[in-house]
Amino acid sequence: MDGNWFEFVAMQGIQARNAFFVIMVPLKFVPKFFKFDDNSLPPSLRAQRTLNKSRIPQISRYITENPKEYILSSLCACVDGEVKFEPSEISNNMGKLKISMDATVLINDGQHRRAAIEEAIKVNPHLGEETISVVLYADQGLKRSQQMFADLNMHAVKPAQSIKLLFNHRDEQTHITKSVIEAIPLFSEFTDFEKSSISNRSTKIFTFSSIHQATKELLSYKNNKLNTQESIQIASQFWQEVIQYIPGWLDLQEGKTSSFHLRQNYIHAHGIALQALARVGNMLLQNYSENWQNHLSKLIHVEWSRKNLAIWDGRALVAGKINKSRNNLVLVTNYIQKVLGLPLSDESQNVEEQFINTQQVKHHTYSNIKEMV
Structure with a gap:
């Protein structure tokens, strides 16, 4: 943290002719630094789907129950505010990334992980010293943020x-x-x-x-x-x-x-x-x-x-x-x-009787239709 700026060691890359950055963020900093699509944001910024709250405790338990083995993939976010990248002397693509404290950092992919990290730290505060990688893009407005969310999820295929x-x-x-x-x-x-x-x-x-x-x-x-x-x-x-x-x-x-x-x-x-x-x-x-x-x-x-x-x-x-x-x-x-x-249980017997009744009605209807023809 430097004056009115958050400061991170970062790597810079290029996608679609635009710069993006990869930073490491301490887990304890994740809940404060990243906003997600909830009621604390104005409607114009709600670019994401609603959180599935049942997933949060599942991910949180996974983290806390496997403190030596858990793996979390990168978060992906947009920065709506001033961003400065200062290249190092070693490489133009490595250096310091400064993000204004007034900026809003909105998650495009990883909102459930963000919420689960917050819950996991409450259970095990020591996890707060560990880090997660974050891919950051400069914000280009709500429409672009929504498109990014769609693009990130378009080709996501759940494994069998x-x-x-x-x-x-x-x-x-x-x-x-x-x-x-x-x-x-x-x-x-x-x-x-x-x-x-x-x-x-x-x-x-x-x-x-x-x-x-x-x-x-x-x-x-x-x-x-x-x-x-x-x-x-x-x-x-x-x-x-x-x-x-x-x-x-x-x-x-x-x-x-x-x-x-x-x-x-x-x-x-x-x-x-x-x-x-x-x-x-x-x-x-x-x-x-x-x-x-x-x-x-x-x-x-x-x-x-x-x-x-x-x-x-x-x-x-x-x-x-x-x-x-x-x-x-x-x-x-x-x-x-x-x-x-x-023997069948009472519940199974009820299902069986309903099935038999349905089949009888079906066959009776079919017979009537045949007679009419």
Whole structure:
């Protein structure tokens, strides 16, 4: 700080024929120095979207719970006010950046990180001495600020859920999923670890995220006191047992069919079946812990063919396509439970009855139309 100026060591660059600067800012200085798009700014300066306040504690906890490992990408901001860059003797692109204390520094990208940093410092004041890189642009008015925000977010692509989970080495459930996949040849050979949906021509049939979600569902039963290793063992045993009673999966493993053929013709080749099987497994582990394997042999009687519309139309298929809604998941789970001779919960029974009533009305209407024609 120098008189009426904030002063930073900075690097200067050029983009679109305009200068921009990269500075390092102490975290404790971030809340005071940067304004974001909230009610403290006049309407003419509100160039950003509203904060999603549920994200702030998530990011803040990430910082405070990982003080030796957290990583924060650069903030990007516009300076509305006087800016001076004084090159050093060593290089014209390195030197001191002076920003008037009267200037407004408005964040274009990173408003949630800014708010989370503020909360994290309240929990752990020592974090305030650490720094974050900031990319600064001289302000060219509201219209340009809004355009910058649009440009910064235009090409932002969220990574697939599968790859986000795969790279999260802190999460115990992710570790369990990885270990289960490694233990089961069908999973290890036919799982896509990068994408959260399978393309028609893919040789894979499962996604990492679908196995992760299903295994998490499987192990989420009440009074589960299994440690990590025991969870891996039980989950691996369950999926190995299930595989024995789904002929299509066995054929795929033995090279007798293709992933494409299974996806086109069978319900079990889609994530909704995997999750429904996990829900059934959850019930078995909770209520039949001593002999849960015995019940799974009846899976051989499940009619998985998509052509069997009497079973799957409206239950898993809507207009001929797989529907993954919560209601459809309950209905697919119900069908498997009934084949296995397992009772439905009151909630599941209500969903089943509503489905049956809807199907009856649908068929009655269809019959009337045929008669009229």
